[in-house]
Amino acid sequence: AQSVTQLDSQVPVFEEAPVELRCNYSSSVSVYLFWYVQYPNQGLQLLLKYLSGSTLVKGINGFEAEFNKSQTSFHLRKPSVHISDTAEYFCAVSDMNYGGSQGNLIFGKGTKLSVKP
Amino acid sequence: NAGVTQTPKFQVLKTGQSMTLQCAQDMNHNSMYWYRQDPGMGLRLIYYSASEGTTDKGEVPNGYNVSRLNKREFSLRLESAAPSQTSVYFCASMTLGGTEYGYTFGSGTRLTVV
Numbered sequence: 001a002q003s004v005t006q007l008d009s010q011v012p013v014f015e016e017a018p019v020e021l022r023c024n025y026s027s028s029v030s031v032y033l034f035w036y037v038q039y040p041n042q043g044l045q046l047l048l049k050y051l052s053g054s055t056l057v058k059g060i061n062g063f064e065a066e067f068n069k070s071q072t073s074f075h076l077r078k079p080s081v082h083i084s085d086t087a088e089y090f091c092a093v094s095d096m097n098y099g100g101s102q103g104n105l106i107f108g109k110g111t112k113l114s115v116k117p
Numbered sequence: 118n119a120g121v122t123q124t125p126k127f128q129v130l131k132t133g134q135s136m137t138l139q140c141a142q143d144m145n146h147n148s149m150y151w152y153r154q155d156p157g158m159g160l161r162l163i164y165y166s167a168s169e170g171t172t173d174k175g176e177v178p179n180g181y182n183v184s185r186l187n188k189r190e191f192s193l194r195l196e197s198a199a200p201s202q203t204s205v206y207f208c209a210s211m212t213l214g215g216t217e218y219g220y221t222f223g224s225g226t227r228l229t230v231v
Binding site: 106 | 159161162165207213222223225
């Protein structure tokens, strides 16, 4: 079974600073990886996903993530954050061999990004 | 607009009452899911349906039942609500289609059990 660990529950950062939100996963099979963002009192919005190909994935709002298979990581980065990036971010994984329970999306516990002026 | 529709958006129940959360998708997806979100816990899978006519337990199924009424609809029922079921519930559907592989989430149902 897969699992996802988001290494930081809260990340405070000043506006225009770079940020990295860390995500590690464990799985016995190849996986698909996702990052979602949730603004206060709203639903989930897909930031980016890794399915195959280039290990550097670019998403919306200037975010990018790098898939590192050897380190089983999928860290999210942004070179310069804005106040409007304040939100909770979730890393999630599903395995590639769909059938039965496979294909279920497993979430990390989330990282709250707080951008201060 | 195509997507996943959840009803109701908000609900307050008394302990012991029952209710059904409705979910419908119009994207012809085979797989549908129910998650609950609690502070500091992320989203946890309650039940899923890999295809019409099948349902299976996820990580936290106790106190819930589900029905996959047809390909479009997947409902979640609380037979006897408990305060521990106070949560935000999300329904999702999934497509396997190549580069379009992904999950679409509803806007959530905020449930309070008093």
